[in-house]
Amino acid sequence: xxxxxxFILLFTCLSNFAFGQIQxxxxxxxxxxxxxxxxxxxxxxxxxxxxxxIGAYGGLWGTDRNYKDGTFKNIGFTMNALYLWHHPTLVNxxxxxxxxxxxxxxxxxxxxxxxxxxTNNGGFGAAAVGGIEFYPVDAPNLSFFGEIGFYNExxxxxxxxxxxxxxxVRVNF
Numbered sequence: 465x466x467x468x469x470x471f472i473l474l475f476t477c478l479s480n481f482a483f484g485q486i487q488x489x490x491x492x493x494x495x496x497x498x499x500x501x502x503x504x505x506x507x508x509x510x511x512x513x514x515x516x517x518i519g520a521y522g523g524l525w526g527t528d529r530n531y532k533d534g535t536f537k538n539i540g541f542t543m544n545a546l547y548l549w550h551h552p553t554l555v556n557x558x559x560x561x562x563x564x565x566x567x568x569x570x571x572x573x574x575x576x577x578x579x580x581x582x583t584n585n586g587g588f589g590a591a592a593v594g595g596i597e598f599y600p601v602d603a604p605n606l607s608f609f610g611e612i613g614f615y616n617e618x619x620x621x622x623x624x625x626x627x628x629x630x631x632x633v634r635v636n637f
Contacts, residue, residue, distance in 0.1 A: 487636040490607070496630015497524035498542040504634070506550075513548045513562075521570050524630065531585070532621050533576055540572030544591045558601060563594040568615050589617035591628065599636075607634045 490504040500519010507513060521542035522529065529536045548564035568591035573582035595611030610631045617624035 487605075490634040490636045492607075492632055492634030494519070494611075494630040494632035496632070497521060497628050498544070499523065499630060500542075502632075502634070504548075511550055513550060513564075515546045515548055515564075516544070517546070518543050522572050524628075529626075531574060531624065534574045534579075536572045536585075537575055537582075538573050540570060542568060542570045544568035546591065546593060548593075550597075558599045560597045560599070561595070562597060562611075563592075565590060565592040567591070570615070570617075585620075587617045587621065587624070588619050589615055589624070591615045593628070597634075605636050607636060608632070609634065 488506055490506070491502065493499075493501050494517070498517055498519045498521045500517060502515055502517045504513050504515040519542060521540045522536055523539040527536065527538055544566055546564045546566040548562050550560050550562045553559045553561060567588065569586065569588050571584060571586045574585035575582050591613060593611050593613035595609050597607050597609040599607045608631075610629075612627075612629035615626040615628055617626075
C-alpha cells in the first residue's frame with residue numbers, strides 16, 4: 465500500500481513538470497514591434513491574463529514613418545498593458561491561441577517639415593494583439609510565441625494606425 469501511494473504521489477508531482485502549462489507568472493522578451501521585455505500574470509480562472517510590455521517602438525517596419533506634419537526617423541519607447549484570453553487548440557494542448565487589447569503609450573522624436581531639430585512626441589492609444597504560443601514538452605517552463613496586432617493612436621493624432629508583431633520566448637513560473 466505504501467509503495468502504491470508513493471508511486472501515485474511521485475507520478476502526480478512529475479506530471480506537473482512533464483507537460484507545458486500555463487502557470488501563475490511569465491516573463492520574457494519579444495523581437496519585433498514593440499520589442500522588449502514583458503511580464504504576465506495569469507488569472508485564477510485559467511483563461512485570462514494581464515500582460516505589461518516595455519521596450520522599443522518604431523524599428524521593425526522601418527524607422528522613417530510619416531506622422532502628422534512630419535516624420536519619425538528613430539526608434540522610440542513604448543509601454544502597454546494588455547488583457548488577454550487564452551485557449552488551448554483542439555489539435556494539441558501544448559499549443560495555445562490568445563488575443564487581447566489594452567492601452568499603449570509611445571514616445572518618438574518627430575522631425576517636422578523644414579526642421580532639423582526633433583521634438584519629442586508622445587502618443588496614447590489602443591493596442592490589440594492575437595498570437596499563438598507553444599509550450600514544448602522537453603522544456604515545460606518555456607513557451608515560444610508569435611503574434612500580430614496593431615496600435616491605433618487616440619491622442620495627439622487620432623486614427624494614426626500602426627501594425628505591430630513579433631516573436632519571442634517566455635519563462636513560466
